[in-house]
Amino acid sequence: MxxxxxxxxxxxxxxxxxxxxxxxxxxxxxxxxxxxxxDRTAHTDAPATLDLTPHRVRFGEARGTLPEEGVDDLKADLREYARKRGFIRGGDLLPLDDTYLAARELLEAVDLYDRLRDPTDRDREYLLALLAGADDGDRPPTEAVPESLREARGMAAVRAVDEYRSDLLAFLDELSATEDGEAADADASAPTVSVDGDDPRSRIDPTRELLERLRDRTKRAEALTGDVPPGDADALVDAADALGDYVRTGDEAALDRARDRLSDAET
Missing domain, CATH: 2.20.28 (Rubrerythrin, domain 2)
Incomplete structure (x- = not known):
């Protein structure tokens, strides 16, 4: 809007x-x-904070399956946070930030963990590590994701990349309507989005092309319900974030990074 x-x-x-x-x-x-x-600016992000302290207190002593009431409350808080978040704020394109990613992964991981028949200590350590750091944007490294819970990493990437891609496409639509620093819409007094660097419209076509590839890779991961190597899931996220960086700055290195990470996701 x-x-x-x-x-x-x-x-x-x-x-x-x-x-x-x-x-x-x-x-x-x-x-x-x-x-x-x-002046009016494009805006999709709402004020949102993520405070998981009460849930850390509740789950810190949990063994085996998680308390049902606590799981429902945690999921509700995570969904509410994710629902409020967007990636365009006051006409500026935001990065695909770590707190949003961690919240998405924790939401998927809690649901998946709760369905495990016999969760291991490693499964529990991974879940509690996510819970400990999500509100600060800290996630366990790629190699720490247990095989039994890797779908959480994969589906978190799918959900996050889909949302970011949607906002990035909307941002490109606004950018394409802007010429020489003036809004193309006669009813608008100023551009609705802003970026750094020269010739921002030249970034639109390369970004759209790679966004199509990103959509295809994300759909494949979704079809597998996120059951892909964690490194592939992380590559999708990195590619999306690199495309955002390219649109914001015009840095060709960011575009190259997006291409490289998409290639990593294809292997």
Whole structure:
């Protein structure tokens, strides 16, 4: 969507950033009548924080299967966080960040772990390592993913890459409507997205081409319900993030990195 990020309350005159609060309600007086005082920009990200401290306390002493009530609460918090997140904020394209990836992987891992008939110590250590670090964006390294839970890594990559790819395509649509720093839409007073560097429109076709390849590789992983080598799953994520870097900066090295990681995912 396109929003005016800087709001002004029509009741008390206070100003605030919609990008920070995600609300048109005045933070000073609570009034719901406000107006935007800047140009519209593309925006898909909502304010969201991930605090897993209560769940770490609950699961820290768990052995074998997890407490059912606790699992449901954890999944609900992770889904709510993922639902709010997007990758365009105030016209800027964001990276595919580690906290979002870790939340996605933990959501998949909890569900998969809970269905294991006889989880091992390694399975439990992996799950608790995810729980310990997800809100700080820390995930176990590729080689630490247990064979019995590798579908969690794979499906987390599928979900995350699909969401990022969708926002990146929307960003490219906005970028293609911009010419010489002016919005192509006569009703708009300024571009709705922004990037660094010269000739940003030259980045659109190479990115779209690689996004098609990325979609194909992601669909293959999804068809296998994520049961792919963890290194292949990580390669999909790295390729998506590198494409975002290329669009933001125009750095050809990022485009080459995306191609290389897609090739890694094909092997």
């Amino acid at each position: 396109k929003v005016r990020g800087e709001r002004e309350c029509q009741s008390c005159g206070a100003r605030w950033s919609y990008y920070e609060t995600g609300s048109v309600e005045c933070p000073d007086c609570g009034a719901l009548r406000s107006v935007g005082v800047d």
